Amino acid sequence: MTYNYRLATLDDAAAVLDLSLRAYEPIRSMGIRFAAATADLETVRKNIHDNACYVMEYEGRMIATVSIRMPWGPQPGPLGVPHIWWFAVDPSIGKKGVGSTFLQWIEETVIRDTLKSPAVSLGTADKHPWLIGMYERRGYVRVAEKDLGKGHITVFLRKTLRDEWYASSQ
Template sequence: MTQQFRLATEEDAAELLDVSLRAYEPIRQLGIHFAAATADLETVKKNIRNNACYVLVDDGKIIATVSVRMPWGLQPGPAGLPHIWWFAVDPAVGKKGIGTTLLEWVEQTVIRDTLKAPGVTLGTADKHPWLIDMYERKGYERIGEKDLGKGHITVFMRKILRPDLLQNTQ
């Protein structure tokens, strides 16, 4: 097993679409409207072009992905911090800590150590039965809620990565 973290390229789009659609099948069944759950190839390519889309590759195959939207980008998050979205793990390798491995790598190596950001945000659906609890166990705290017109309330969460840099994000 040879794992590698890297930025996705447009050449990865078809494989990313396949992983995302399979990973988000339970979300579609819950009737939650996340962009990644109903993405098409052009949406995946747009995500790769406009955001920092990271993948975890194992033996040449993409097994997980997470994107980071930047505060200066087209879809900034709610708190002037990098914003996690489009987080998916291939269900064929799920329940083995793959998602946690990728998320922690992005939080620590990319957001904290490379971007020098004091924290990170994400949003999830209030109607999801376990995601809010999972993110709270990973150190995220609720910072707000908003109806974005998607049929659910989006719960915004933040995780502090560098409290010494927090002064400008409260």
């Protein structure tokens, strides 16, 4: 399959919102309060404006989105490296590896090769039954936990993308 990857524009806001709300429906039913799970159009517009919001398309249809919060941006991640946020895959696609393909492209092409970052971080809810394990299988390691007042503990994970650079930055 050939996918198209690109930065979202404000014109994409309604489609990003629709995709996010459908993808995060199980999160809402678990009672986990992620921003993407209960977003409105203005929140999506702010996300696209403030962050590097990417979309993945297949045959002209948006099938996934992810945002990267930058250390110098208005809402940096906790580890001083680009922070993956608002990751959603169209639930109608099923388990076809689309999310893994997109996440790998973001990690390698955008964060490692374009931004030249030695690592990437992300956060997820301790209450989620499988997300932490999935990220750990992808090479992420737990580095911190914090109560952000959302009704769960946020577990922060980091993945080293450039061993030689990461070791020298410590």
